[in-house]
Amino acid sequence: MAAQGNxxxxxxxxxxxxxxxxxxxxxxxxxMATFCMQALGCEVSAIHTVNFSNHTAYKTFKGRKTPxxxxxxxxTGLKNARLDDFDMLLSGYCPSAGVIEEVGKIGRDxxxxxxxxxxxxxxxxxxxxxxxxxxxxxEECVPAYKGLLKDADLILPNQFEAELLSDVKxxxxxxxxxxxxxxxxxxxxxxxxxxxxxxxxTAVSTPALEEEKSGNTGAKLSIVGSTATSEGKPRLFRxxxxxxxxxxxGTGDMFAALLVARLRQAVQTAGVSNKPSWQSPDDxxxxxxxxxxxxxxxxxxxxxxxxxxxxxxxGVAEGMEGxxxxxxxxxxxxxxxxxxxxxxxxxxxxxxxxxRNVGALRSPPGLGRxxxxxxxxE
Amino acid sequence: MAAQGNxxxxxxxxxxxxxxxxxxxxxxxxxMATFCMQALGCEVSAIHTVNFSNHTAYKTFKGRKTPxxxxxxxxTGLKNARLDDFDMLLSGYCPSAGVIEEVGKIGRDxxxxxxxxxxxxxxxxxxxxxxxxxxxxxEECVPAYKGLLKDADLILPNQFEAELLSDVKxxxxxxxxxxxxxxxxxxxxxxxxxxxxxxxxTAVSTPALEEEKSGNTGAKLSIVGSTATSEGKPRLFRxxxxxxxxxxxGTGDMFAALLVARLRQAVQTAGVSNKPSWQSPDDxxxxxxxxxxxxxxxxxxxxxxxxxxxxxxxGVAEGMEGxxxxxxxxxxxxxxxxxxxxxxxxxxxxxxxxxRNVGALRSPPGLGRxxxxxxxxE
Numbered sequence: 208m209a210a211q212g213n214x215x216x217x218x219x220x221x222x223x224x225x226x227x228x229x230x231x232x233x234x235x236x237x238x239m240a241t242f243c244m245q246a247l248g249c250e251v252s253a254i255h256t257v258n259f260s261n262h263t264a265y266k267t268f269k270g271r272k273t274p275x276x277x278x279x280x281x282x283t284g285l286k287n288a289r290l291d292d293f294d295m296l297l298s299g300y301c302p303s304a305g306v307i308e309e310v311g312k313i314g315r316d317x318x319x320x321x322x323x324x325x326x327x328x329x330x331x332x333x334x335x336x337x338x339x340x341x342x343x344x345x346e347e348c349v350p351a352y353k354g355l356l357k358d359a360d361l362i363l364p365n366q367f368e369a370e371l372l373s374d375v376k377x378x379x380x381x382x383x384x385x386x387x388x389x390x391x392x393x394x395x396x397x398x399x400x401x402x403x404x405x406x407x408x409t410a411v412s413t414p415a416l417e418e419e420k421s422g423n424t425g426a427k428l429s430i431v432g433s434t435a436t437s438e439g440k441p442r443l444f445r446x447x448x449x450x451x452x453x454x455x456x457g458t459g460d461m462f463a464a465l466l467v468a469r470l471r472q473a474v475q476t477a478g479v480s481n482k483p484s485w486q487s488p489d490d491x492x493x494x495x496x497x498x499x500x501x502x503x504x505x506x507x508x509x510x511x512x513x514x515x516x517x518x519x520x521x522g523v524a525e526g527m528e529g530x531x532x533x534x535x536x537x538x539x540x541x542x543x544x545x546x547x548x549x550x551x552x553x554x555x556x557x558x559x560x561x562x563r564n565v566g567a568l569r570s571p572p573g574l575g576r577x578x579x580x581x582x583x584x585e
Numbered sequence: 586m587a588a589q590g591n592x593x594x595x596x597x598x599x600x601x602x603x604x605x606x607x608x609x610x611x612x613x614x615x616x617m618a619t620f621c622m623q624a625l626g627c628e629v630s631a632i633h634t635v636n637f638s639n640h641t642a643y644k645t646f647k648g649r650k651t652p653x654x655x656x657x658x659x660x661t662g663l664k665n666a667r668l669d670d671f672d673m674l675l676s677g678y679c680p681s682a683g684v685i686e687e688v689g690k691i692g693r694d695x696x697x698x699x700x701x702x703x704x705x706x707x708x709x710x711x712x713x714x715x716x717x718x719x720x721x722x723x724e725e726c727v728p729a730y731k732g733l734l735k736d737a738d739l740i741l742p743n744q745f746e747a748e749l750l751s752d753v754k755x756x757x758x759x760x761x762x763x764x765x766x767x768x769x770x771x772x773x774x775x776x777x778x779x780x781x782x783x784x785x786x787t788a789v790s791t792p793a794l795e796e797e798k799s800g801n802t803g804a805k806l807s808i809v810g811s812t813a814t815s816e817g818k819p820r821l822f823r824x825x826x827x828x829x830x831x832x833x834x835g836t837g838d839m840f841a842a843l844l845v846a847r848l849r850q851a852v853q854t855a856g857v858s859n860k861p862s863w864q865s866p867d868d869x870x871x872x873x874x875x876x877x878x879x880x881x882x883x884x885x886x887x888x889x890x891x892x893x894x895x896x897x898x899x900g901v902a903e904g905m906e907g908x909x910x911x912x913x914x915x916x917x918x919x920x921x922x923x924x925x926x927x928x929x930x931x932x933x934x935x936x937x938x939x940x941r942n943v944g945a946l947r948s949p950p951g952l953g954r955x956x957x958x959x960x961x962x963e
Contacts, residue, residue, distance in 0.1 A: 220941070231659050232630040232668040242623050245940045252610040258633070258655075260662025269662025277636075277649060281609050284638025284647025289929045290610040551667045562623045563598070569943070 218468045219475050221249045222292055224285075224317065226278070226310050227299030227333075227460065229255035231270075233558045235262045235457035236300050240464035242561055244297075246568045247468035252290065254281050256301050262456050265554050266547075272302045275309040282313050293317050293328065297467050298355075299460060300335040302344075307351035314358050325483040326474075332359035333463045336368050356394035360484045361470075361498070363463055365403045379406060380582070383431060384441060391435040397484035398498055399441075400432040402462055405450075426450040430506065431582065434496045436489045443582035444493035448506055451513055453520055455557050458509065465505040465568070473497035473504075492581065499579035507571035512564045516557065523556035596846045597853050599627045600670060602663075602695065604656070604688050605677030605711075605838065607633035609648075611936045613640045613835035614678050618842035620939055622675075624946045625846035630668065632659050634679050640834050643932050644925075650680045653687040660691050671695050671706065675845050676733075677838060678713040680722075685729035692736050703861040704852075710737035711841045714746050734772035738862045739848075739876070741841055743781045757784060758960070761809060762819060769813040775862035776876055777819075778810035780840055783828075804828040808884065809960070812874045814867045821960040822871035826884055829891055831898055833937050836887065843883040843946070851875035851882075870959065877957035885949035890942045894935065901934035 223244055228236030237253045244251045256278065259270035285291045296314055301307045314330050321328030334352040337343050349371050356362065356372065370377055373393075375386035383404065390396045405428050428450045433441040474485040477497045487496055527549060561568065601622055606614030615631045622629045634656065637648035663669045674692055679685045692708050699706030712730040715721050727749050734740065734750065748755055751771075753764035761782065768774045783806050806828045811819040852863040855875045865874055905927060939946065 231632055232663055232666070238631075242620065245620050246624065246943060248941050248943065250940055253616075254609055255636070258636075258659070260659045261666045261668055265666040265668075267662070267665045269658045269665070271655060271658075280647045280649075281636070281638045284645070285610055287645045287647070288610070288639045288643040288933075289926070290639055290643075290933065548667070555666075555668065562626055562628055565624060565626065565943070565947070 218248045218472045219480075221294045221468065221471050223249050223251050223295045223297055223467055224291075224293045224313070225251050225253045225297045225299075225464075226256060226301075226313065227253075227297070228257045228259065228302075229253070230259050230261050232261045233456070233555070234461075234561055236460055239457040239460040239559065239561065240297060240299065240467075243461055243464035243568060244467055246561075246565050247465070249468050249471075252285065252293070254278055256299075256306050264456050265551060267551075273306070275303070275305040278306060278309045279312070282316075291317065291320070295328070295467055295471065296330040297333070297463055298330070299333045299463065301348070304345060304347040304351040307348055307355065311351075311355045311358070314355065318358055324481075326479070326481040326485055329361070329470075329485060330359045331361045331363065331463060331467060331470075332356075333363045333459065334368050334372060335459070336371055338365055338367055340367055342371070353394075356390070356396055359396060361398035361400060362390070362396060363400050363402055363459070363466070365459070366401055366405060369399075369401045377404075377406075384443065384582070387431070387433045387441045387443065391433070391441055392439045395439070396435070397486050398432070398434050400430065400466075400498065400502065402430055402459060404429040404431050404445075426452075430502060432496070432498050432502060432579075433493065434487055434491075434498050437486075438489075442491070442493045442496065444496060444499040444502075444579040445582050446499075446502055446506060446577050446579050448510065448577055451517055453517055453557055455513060455516060455559050456554075457559050458513070461509060461512075461559060461561065462505060465508055466501055469501035469504045470497060473501040476500075494579040494581050496579075503577050503579055504571045504574060506577040507574045508568050510577070511567035511572045512559060512561055515564055515567075516560045519560060520553070520556045524553060527552065596626045596850045597858075599672045599846065599849050601627050601629050601673045601675055601845055602669075602671045602691070603629050603631045603675045603677075603842075604634060604679075604691065605631075605675070606635045606637065606680075607631070608637050608639050610639045611834070611933070612839075612939055614838055617835040617838040617937065617939065618675060618677065618845075621839055621842035621946060622845055624939075624943050625843070627846050627849075630663065630671070632656055634677075634684050642834050643929060645929075651684070653681070653683040656684060656687045657690070660694075669695065669698070673706070673845055673849065674708040675711070675841055676708070677711045677841065679726070682723060682725040682729040685726055685733065689729075689733045689736070692733065696736055702859075704857070704859045704863055707738045707848075707863060708736065709739045709741065709841060709845060709848075710734075711741045711837065712746050712750060713837070714749055716743055716745055718745055720749070731772075734768070734774055737774065739776035739778060740768070740774060741778050741780055741837070741844070743837070744779055744783060747777075747779045755782075755784075762821065762960070765809070765811045765819045765821065769811065769819055770817045773817070774813070775864050776810070776812050778808065778844075778876065778880065780808055780837060782807040782809050782823075804830075808880060810874070810876050810880060810957075811871065812865055812869075812876050815864075816867075820869070820871045820874065822874060822877040822880075822957040823960050824877075824880055824884060824955050824957050826888065826955055829895055831895060831935055833891060833894060833935050834932075835937050836891070839887060839890075839937060839939065840883060843886055844879055847879035847882045848875060851879040854878075872957040872959050874957075881955050881957055882949045882952060884955040885952045886946050888955070889945035889950045890937060890939060893942055893945075894938045897938060898931070898934045902931060905930065 373386040474480045751764040852858045
C-alpha cells in the first residue's frame, strides 16, 4: 500500500447511506457528516433532505427542501445500479413527517436486504426534533420518528428528544435510566445513546462533584449510553465532558458521523460485528461496550476540533470588539444592520473547523481523557 | 495546536466555491472534488448542478438536473449571509448552456468583489464538454464556455476540449503550442493546463522516446501547462505519466480539486499570491512555475490513489472470471442481465478509492517521480 495515515487502515471498509440536510457553506447535516465519515475512510452515499445555502442559525438562508418522492427516486437509482449494499445507514434531519416516513421505507428495505447475514446492516437514527425543551420540527414528526424506532439499531437523541420518544420526563438519573429502559423494551432498541445530558447539580453523581470540589468548576455535560442485554435490560455507561461556552451548530452531526466509523471499528475489535445488531454478550459491562469505546474516541476527536474552533471564534470576536466603538451612533437602522453583520460574522466564526483538523479526526488526540464510567443504580 | 497531519498546515486557509455535479454513490464531480479539497484543508462551499444517484457510465441512474434559477438562488443566499468571501472558484460539469451562463454570472460577481485586491480571487474553469473527439454536452455549450474564458484565470481542458475552445486542431506539438498561445492571447487567459495530451508516436518528443528505447513501452500521456508572460506568450511545461489501462470516472474532477489546493500552496511559496491572476514574473521558466510545481504534487497523489484503485479493480475482475463459467448457457435474456450485472460491478470497482487513501492525498508519495520538463520549440 502507498504511504498512508494510520486512519486509513483502522476503520474497516464501510459503505454508509447518509440521509440528512445539505448546506452549501458551513458544516451541518450531511455537509458535516459526509466529510467526517470520509476522512475516516468510509464510503458515503449521501441523499440530501434539504439543499440550503447555509444553516438557519444565520437567520437568513435560501434553498429548497427535497420532496419525499425525490428521495425515493435516488434510492431507486442506487438499487437499479446495485449500489445499495450498505453496511450502515445514518439518518439525520428530515424537514417533514413525509420525509421521515420515506427514510423509514429505506431503512426497512436496507434491513431486509441484510436479514440473511446477522450484523451486516446497522441503522443509526438521529431523531432531530428539538433541544432544551423546544421542538423545532412539525409536531407530527414525533409520532413519525416513533414509527422508526423498532427498526433502528441505535438512536442518538439529546435529553429532550429522549423525553419525547420515551414519554418519560428526565429530572434526575433515576428517570434517565427509566427512559433508556423504556426505549430498549417498548421499541426493542438494541442501543441508545443520549448525547447531552444536563441534570441539576443535585442529580449529578460523584465524579463530577469531586472535580467541582477540586476547584475545576467549569460546566459539564454527560453522554449516557446503553446496549441492552439479551433480556432487554439497560447496560449503562457515562462519559462526562466539559461544556464549551459557545454554541456550535453541527456538533450533533459530527458526533453521529464519527460514531459511525468508530463503532464499526470497535465492534470489529470486540468480535461482535457478526452478531445481530452488534450486541455484546451479557457479561460485558457498560463501560466496556464497543459503544462506550467508540464514544470515547469520538469525544477525544471532537474536543480537539472544538477547542480549535473556539480559539478561532474568540479571535474573531476580539477583533470585532475593536471595531465596535468606531461605528457608534449612526441611527437605528444602521445599528440594526451592524448588529446583523456582527451576528453573521460570529455565526460564521463558530462553524466547526473540521477541514483544518483532519489529523485530530483521524488520530484522536489525548485519547484516554474521556473515559466511560459505570452508572450507579444500574 | 492539537496533533495534526502535516497537510493541515501546508495548504493556506482557502474558501472555495465549487460548482459541479453531485452523485449520491461514487466519486465524480463535486462528490469527488469536495472531499479532495476538504481533505487538504480547504473550506468548500458546494453548489450542485445535478443531483444524480450515480454517474452515467453505469448506464442506469436516477435524479434531477438543477435548474439555473436554483443555482442563482443558492448564490444569493450565500451573499445575503455574507458567506461569499471566496478565494477561489472551481467550476466543473454544467448540464446546459443556461447553467454555464449562470456560472459565468457567479464567476464575474466573485471576481468583481476581489477586484480591489490583486490575487484575492482565482477562477479555475474545467470546461467539461467531451473527450476523444466526442462531445457529450449540447452543442450550444461550446460557445457558452467560450463566453467564460475572458474571466477565468486557469482552464483545464483535455486535448479535445482545448481544440474546441481554441479552434486549433492539435495534431502535433507545434499545433498544441499554437492552441495554448491562442487561448492566452485571444481570451487573455493567464493559465492553461491541458490535462491529457495523446499525440501520435512521431509527435512525441525526446524523453518519452528514450524511455521506449530503454524497454519501458507502457502507454504514456502528457499534461501540458503554461502561464502566459506579461506579453501573453506561452511559458510551457510538460509532465509525462504512465496511462493506466482502466478508465476511471472522476479523475478529471480529482485533478482539478487537488490542483486548487496545491496551486494555492505553490503561489504562496513562490510569493505571487498577491499578483494579479497569480502570474509569475517573466524570468520564471515553464517548469519552475507554481502551476508546474502544483501539478507535480497532484500527479504524485493521483498516481498512488489510482494504483490502489487499479489493484482493487483487478481483484474484483479476477473474482468475476471465476463465476463466469458457472453461469453459461441459460438463454439470451438471462445472458443480457448477467452482462449488465458484470458491467455494474466493474463500473463500481473502478470508483476511485479516494476515501481509503487520505494519506496519499495529504502527503503525495514518491514526490519527484513526476517532474515538469521544458518544452522544445517554446
